[in-house]
Amino acid sequence: MPRFLITRVASGLGVLLxxxxxxxxxxxxxxxxxxxxxxxxxxTPEVIDQIRGNLGLDQPFWxxxxxxVVGIFAGRTYGEGVGAxxxxxxxxxxxxQSSQAVWDMIIQRLPxxxxxxVGAAVLWLLAGLAGGLLSAVKEGTFLDRFTTGLTLxxxxxxxxxxxxxxxxxLVVKLQWLPFPQAVAFADDPGQWFANxxxxxxxxxxxxxxxxxxxxxxxxxxxxxENYVRTAYAKGLAQPLVWRRHALRPALTPIVTIFGMDFAGxxxxxxITETVFGINGVGKMAADSIARNDQPVIMGVTLLAGxxxxxxxxxxxxxxxxxxxxxxxxA
Amino acid sequence: MTSTPTDLxxxxxxxxxxxxxxxxxxxxxxxxxxxxxxxxxxALRRDVGAMLGLGYIVLVTLVAIFAPVLTAISGWxxxxxxxxxxxPNLGGMPIxxxxxxxxxxxxxxxxxxxxxxxxxxxxxxxxxxSIALSATALTTVLGVSLGLVAGYFxxxxxxxxxxxxxxxxxxxxxxxxxxxxxxxxxGNRSTLxxxxxxxxxxxxxxRIVRGxxxxxxxxEFVEAARAAGxxxxxxxxxEILPNLxxxxxxxxxxxxxxxxxxxxxxxxxxxxxxxxxxSWGQMIAASVKWYAVDPAYFxxxxxxxxxxxxxxxxxxxxxxxxxxxxEGR
Numbered sequence: 001m002p003r004f005l006i007t008r009v010a011s012g013l014g015v016l017l018x019x020x021x022x023x024x025x026x027x028x029x030x031x032x033x034x035x036x037x038x039x040x041x042x043x044t045p046e047v048i049d050q051i052r053g054n055l056g057l058d059q060p061f062w063x064x065x066x067x068x069v070v071g072i073f074a075g076r077t078y079g080e081g082v083g084a085x086x087x088x089x090x091x092x093x094x095x096x097q098s099s100q101a102v103w104d105m106i107i108q109r110l111p112x113x114x115x116x117x118v119g120a121a122v123l124w125l126l127a128g129l130a131g132g133l134l135s136a137v138k139e140g141t142f143l144d145r146f147t148t149g150l151t152l153x154x155x156x157x158x159x160x161x162x163x164x165x166x167x168x169x170l171v172v173k174l175q176w177l178p179f180p181q182a183v184a185f186a187d188d189p190g191q192w193f194a195n196x197x198x199x200x201x202x203x204x205x206x207x208x209x210x211x212x213x214x215x216x217x218x219x220x221x222x223x224x225e226n227y228v229r230t231a232y233a234k235g236l237a238q239p240l241v242w243r244r245h246a247l248r249p250a251l252t253p254i255v256t257i258f259g260m261d262f263a264g265x266x267x268x269x270x271i272t273e274t275v276f277g278i279n280g281v282g283k284m285a286a287d288s289i290a291r292n293d294q295p296v297i298m299g300v301t302l303l304a305g306x307x308x309x310x311x312x313x314x315x316x317x318x319x320x321x322x323x324x325x326x327x328x329x330a
Numbered sequence: 331m332t333s334t335p336t337d338l339x340x341x342x343x344x345x346x347x348x349x350x351x352x353x354x355x356x357x358x359x360x361x362x363x364x365x366x367x368x369x370x371x372x373a374l375r376r377d378v379g380a381m382l383g384l385g386y387i388v389l390v391t392l393v394a395i396f397a398p399v400l401t402a403i404s405g406w407x408x409x410x411x412x413x414x415x416x417x418p419n420l421g422g423m424p425i426x427x428x429x430x431x432x433x434x435x436x437x438x439x440x441x442x443x444x445x446x447x448x449x450x451x452x453x454x455x456x457x458x459x460s461i462a463l464s465a466t467a468l469t470t471v472l473g474v475s476l477g478l479v480a481g482y483f484x485x486x487x488x489x490x491x492x493x494x495x496x497x498x499x500x501x502x503x504x505x506x507x508x509x510x511x512x513x514x515x516x517g518n519r520s521t522l523x524x525x526x527x528x529x530x531x532x533x534x535x536x537r538i539v540r541g542x543x544x545x546x547x548x549x550e551f552v553e554a555a556r557a558a559g560x561x562x563x564x565x566x567x568x569e570i571l572p573n574l575x576x577x578x579x580x581x582x583x584x585x586x587x588x589x590x591x592x593x594x595x596x597x598x599x600x601x602x603x604x605x606x607x608x609s610w611g612q613m614i615a616a617s618v619k620w621y622a623v624d625p626a627y628f629x630x631x632x633x634x635x636x637x638x639x640x641x642x643x644x645x646x647x648x649x650x651x652x653x654x655x656x657e658g659r
Contacts, residue, residue, distance in 0.1 A: 015500050023506065026513050152647060156640035158591055160598055160614060161632040164621050172622045267504030271595060275618060285505070286599055289512040301509045304502030312500060 008316055012309040017069070019305035024065050027294050054078050054085075068093070072302075092302065093295035097288070102299035106281055112182045113280035116272065117265045119196055120203035125258065127208040129251075132215020139220060147212060154209035159268065163202045163275040170198065180276040203272045207261060211254065218250040225249075252323045256315050263311020266304045370576070373652045380648035383641035390638055394455040401453070404436055406446035408453045408608050416441065428626045437630050441620045447630050450608035454631065457597075457609040458638065461523050462589040468528040469589075470582050473535030474574070480536070481543025482566050492540075495533035503530040504595075511601035519604050527592055535581050539574060546570050576653045584646035587639040594635055610635045 052058045055078060056067055067076060071091035078085040078094075087094070092102035135147040170177045177194050185192045222228065223246055231241045270282035277283070281300060288296035374380050393400065401407055416439060417425050424439045426432055437447040480491035507526050514522055546552065547570065555569050594611030596602035603609040610631040617628035 015497060018497065019501060019506070023509055026510050152643055153640060156587065156643050157636050158594060158598075158611075158614075158632075158639065160595070160618075161628070161636060164614070164618065164628045164632065168621055168625050264502065264504075267502065270505070270508070271599065274599070285508070289508060290600060292512065294513070297509050297512065301502065301505050304505040308500055308502050 004320075005313075005317065008313050012313055015309050016302070016305055020069060020302060021065065023298055023301045024068060025061075027298065028061055028064070092299040095288070095293055095296050097291055097293045097296075102295050105284060105296065106299055106303060109279060109281045109284055112278060113266070113269050113273070113282060115182075115185075115196060116199045116203060116269055116278070116280060117262065119200040120207070120265070121258075121262055123200050124204035124207040124211060127204070128211025129215055129254075131208070131212035133219065135212065135216040136219035136223075144216075147216075151209035151212045154205050157205070159202050159206060160271050160275045162205060163198070163272065166198050166202065167276070180278055182278055182280070199272050199276050199278060202275070203265070203268055206268075211257075214254060214257065215250070218253060219246060222246045222250040252319070255322065256319055259311050259315030259318070260308075263307045263314075264304075266300070266307060369656060370649070370652055373655075374648060377648045377652075379644045383643075383645040383648075386637055386641040387645065390455050390634075391459060393452055394459045397452045397456055401446075401449045404446070404448050406449045408445065408449040409606055410449075411443050411445060416443075423624060424626075438626050440616070441624045441627060447613075447627070450613060451610070451630060451634055454608045454610045454613060455634070457520065457603050457607065458590055458593060458635070461520055461527075461593045461603075462586050464524045465527040465531065465589040465593075466582050466586050468524060469531040469535060469585060470578065472528060472532035473581075474539050474571070474578055476532065477536035477539025478543050478566050478570065478574075481540035482547050482570065483562065484544075488540075491536070495536055498530055498533045501530065504592075506530075507592075507596065508599060508601050511596060519602065523593055523596065523602060527589055531585065531589070535578070535585070538577065538581060542574055542577060543570055546573055576657070580646065580650045580653055583642065583649055587642035587646070590635070590639050590642065 049058075056064055059067075070076065071087065071093070073090070075086070075088045075091045078087060085094075087101060090103055092106075094101055095105060098105075131147055131151070135144045138144050167179075171179055177198060178191070180195045180198055183192045183195045228241060228245055231245045232238075236244070266282060266285075269280060270285055272278075273280045273282035274286045281303070285297065285300040287293075288300070417423050423441050426438075428438055432438075437451060439446055440450070476491050480488040507530065510526055511519075511522065543566075552565060552569055555565050560569070593602060594609070594614070597609040597611030598615040600612075600615065603612060605612065613631040614628050614635070617624075617631070620627050
């Protein structure tokens with residue numbers, strides 16, 4: 001087990017380093033000179049040179065990249081002498097726009113994004129599992145066909161379109177809900193729910209549909225297995241067969257997929273937060289894209305990569321714990 | 331199957347390497363081809379959902395192809411500003427109900443600029459379809475060839491290809507695509523979109539092709555071909571590939587809606603197709619500012635986009651059901 005974990009963590013770090021390298025390379029090679037951007041309107045070549053020197057932009061690619069990676073683990077110092085700026089680890093640089101440390105910007109906005117992500121995940125797990133099980137129990141009935149149709153529709157509606165429709169109907173026309181804002185749970189639980197419920201739904205709908213289909217398919221597959229037939233032959237009643245023999249193997253694959261989906265949620269949060277104007281990490285990324293604020297885009301890309309890598313490792317560990325069949329190889 | 335333009339891409343990608351299906355030797359042993367394409371089409375034709383989806387796809391394709399003709403009939407190009415259709419006293423709101431729908435502007439006009447929404451929808455269909463279909467074609471070619479090579483030759487080749495696939499699939503693709511596209515110069519965005527989408531898209535098909543190739547490579551007909559002295563390339567493309575045909579067509583059809591959505595999403599976020607060239611995602615993004623006062627502005631592109639994604643999803647889903655049933659699963 002420890003050795004398996006060590007290899008997984010090592011390969012995860014490798015992936016992260018590559019993500020880092022790719023992103024850095026893209027910005028290094030393709031984007032306009034950041035020093036000119038930071039400098040702004042009243043700019044002289046001397047100032048540009050100075051900024052370049054301070055940020056280390058005058059150095060070759062590999063040196064810059066090395067400093068960037070070391071900065072993440074050990075922190076780094078920009079510039080020299082009196083004007084030097086100490087950037088504590090994990091240092092992701094400073095925003096070109098606001099001059100804030102990227103790490104601080106992310107940490108500030110992470111709770112809001114986490115609220116949206118966790119709420120959506122709860123919603124889609126509940127809806128997906130319930131829908132899938134119901135559909136499987138009633139296989140071939142009207143209810144099953146209705147659920148299947150509903151899932152195909154839900155999978156196809158782009159989340160920003162759904163967001164606009166919901167916001168138009170529920171907020172503008174019916175005025176049941178407020179325009180979503182990040183309200184803290186501690187301040188007012190009722191308002192907290194009313195503000196976050198639309199982002200949750202919008203982010204969850206596509207996943208809920210996919211999980212419904214997956215659950216249904218898995219359950220139906222397992223019910224065709226020989227050991228289920230054996231269980232019935234032993235005289236077990238249907239609820240018992242389901243509980244003891246069918247559900248566990250049918251639902252374990254969902255753990256894997258849930259881990260991956262949850263870890264990759266930042267991409268979806270980007271669109272959801274932008275449409276609703278909620279100031280989380282996703283909206284920050286979208287804004288910095290619009291303003292070409294590279295350090296922030298870099299930081300969010302790395303965060304997304306980190307979450308995916310960690311998610312994968314967690315899934316592997318959890319999977320060996322809940323599925324006895326893979327434990328042998330581990 | 332190839333009777334409609336939209337099926338062409340997927341089918342061509344397959345036909346390019348496979349030669350004629352009847353050539354597939356030992357067809358009875360191959361099993362997968364038992365029913366053939368004719369049977370699939372017969373079964374699919376009886377499915378209302380699949381046919382409705384196909385109908386809409388054909389419609390959008392025709393609209394995309396004949397966009398210049400349609401805008402000539404409607405009388406407005408997607409780039410013309412019509413100041414008479416908007417009310418400057420109301421901040422540029424379209425004059426008339428439903429976002430300014432009239433005999434003059436069939437789907438109304440954009441608030442603020444007065445550009446004709448029908449024309450922009452029609453030209454936006456070109457962007458949606460061409461990018462999604464090109465990306466599907468490219469991912470199919472990449473995914474199938476790399477999957478075949480990895481699955482058949484195994485060993486070190488397989489190791490390298492599999493590692494690359496693992497890496498790409500563990501990558502935060504959407505965020506990275508956004509980062510790359512935002513850094514790249516605005517030049518030819520459509521081509522860039524296709525390339526970026528394909529780079530991250532091929533492993534999903536390749537993984538399945540690889541698995542099926544590995545099991546097909548053990549079959550008697552492959553052994554027979556090898557005994558007859560056929561080269562590796564010939565076995566892969568002439569013996570194994572034809573047997574993967576239904577898998578590839580199903581996977582390709584199911585990939586299209588994802589790519590339609592990705593293009594629209596990226597354009598929505600402002601890193602896709604560059605204005606003034608119209609795209610549905612970009613129109614929806616522009617409508618966010620106006621949705622409360624002019625809902626028609628997001629309803630038109632929203633409905634067109636939703637129906638296109640839904641059509642491909644339903645078609646792919648039914649196609650898979652039919653193929654699965656034929657293969658006795």
